[in-house]
């Protein structure tokens with residue numbers, strides 16, 4: 001009981017979960033890029049099969065992507081569940097034990113009540129129950145992580161579970177809009193898991209010792225936050241564009257239909273659609289979608305400016321060797337790559353691999369922004385509190401703002 | 410009113426009435442100008458199963474044009490025709506999935522007429538309807554290789570209701586749903602025939618998925634009527 005669960009292995013596991021989530025976002029992006037999101041009409045079953053028993057010979061065409069996405073998603077769900085339980089340390093044991101018993105009983109009842117062809121549902125429940133019960137006996141018997149970290153773990157679990165349900169609902173309810181929420185929530189899941197990976201790291205714990213607090217004279221913390229929020233808004237915009245399932249609303253770049261600002265009247269839009277020879281079953285283009293892409297382009301310019309400014313300010317304020325400066329430079333590189341990928345998405349007529357890389361680098365840009373912002377709030381002191389506490393008690397003001405991650409030590 | 414008109418079309422009754430006073434509308438649709446070139450479908454070529462079902466490269470079929478511009482796949486409809494849909498009693502229309510393509514890709518049915526989707530392929534498809542008119546249901550049905558036919562019908566008229574397969578993202582068909590039996594789709598020679606039209610003044614409309622719509626007024630008397638259409642190929646942008 002003396003040791004905390006907050007150790008190197010927990011950090012490694014959190015990193016693995018975050019990485020798996022990024023891969024899952026890539027896979028989900030690929031499903032949408034290929035336009036195969038509805039290739040498995042049912043959920044949670046796959047063509048009537050228990051999804052884990054769907055024969056590989058039937059993983060044809062788009063099913064390959066959609067089914068792999070579902071399987072990997074189950075894996076991420078499992079990893080997140082384990083991570084959340086791990087953070088509770090020994091406190092998880094009763095939950096695992098009694099949860100396991102509940103699942104076992106539920107499985108037996110389901111096996112008796114459900115018709116013969118649904119027996120695998122009961123079997124799955126029994127299996128989950130047995131594993132959970134067994135795990136409760138050798139589950140780490142150490143002290144739980146700090147309360148805030150535990151709650152973050154629970155939040156990650158809820159977000160990932162909700163994400164799974166949303167993915168299923170998108171399929172069975174035929175709602176493209178759910179796809180947009182599904183894409184946005186995916187980013188939030190990734191952010192939470194990356195934050196967990198950050199908070200469980202040695203680097204994060206040692207940060208205050210290595211870098212003495214600096215007064216944030218240039219408002220860097222707000223700058224980074226604004227840049228990150230802009231990126232999130234851009235990702236939601238991008239998801240909205242992608243989930244129109246209309247292909248490229250504007251087929252050329254940097255101009256739009258050979259103009260700086262494309263005409264969006266009804267006659268023009270009809271002409272755009274008439275001139276398009278779509279090989280894939282894309283929805284017709286609408287003026288709304290053209291407008292959306294123009295806003296996405298403008299936002300890209302805004303973000304590029306914002307992140308360039310952030311990188312410059314960080315460097316000036318903290319010096320080139322400060323981790324925040326290095327990370328914000330990496331951020332800028334990501335954003336530049338993202339702009340190039342965006343252009344190539346259009347030039348390649350939205351080739352699935354290019355468009356999906358654009359999604360993944362977008363997610364990476366967001367995560368980098370979030371890590372930068374969180375870290376800046378840890379190592380930078382607002383001007384006001386610094387001037388208020390220009391006395392020996394100055395550090396105590398900083399102490400209280402430390403995230404609880406370190407308090408578990 | 411609707412039940413009254415339905416009663417009118419009880420076949421036995423109508424047959425006698427129509428022969429006496431109904432006429433056919435025939436005509437040809439041609440495309441003026443050069444259509445944009447069709448695209449080669451590389452997706453189908455690269456698919457391990459579907460690629461094997463074709464020896465020739467598969468192309469899109471937006472403009473199926475004869476040597477003199479005869480245009481296939483144009484839907485001809487009559488506006489203002491009385492009588493309403495006879496879809497419920499009309500024979501079913503077949504939409505086949507063959508070589509991982511819909512055959513035909515353009516078709517028209519009546520409201521409430523049964524549309525039977527077949528799978529002639531050695532691979533499964535999902536048949537996914539994506540209507541945009543309220544009341545016509547979006548559905549997504551699995552159809553395994555060798556599986557039974559799947560049936561659809563739509564209660565409301567809709568222009569170009571899309572059927573698609575998401576397993577093979579290039580597979581799509583456009584089904585126009587019309588609340589009357591008076592319509593036709595042009596054949597390879599650009600010809601159409603709307604049979605047994607009751608006498609009257611109508612607007613006759615020709616719609617092609619890419620070349621757009623033209624319409625004109627037509628009066629049908631006791632004799633058969635002829636009318637031709639010319640659609641314009643879109644100007645390249």
Ligand SMILES: [Cu+2]
Nearest residue numbers: 534574576577
């Ligand atoms: Cu298919």
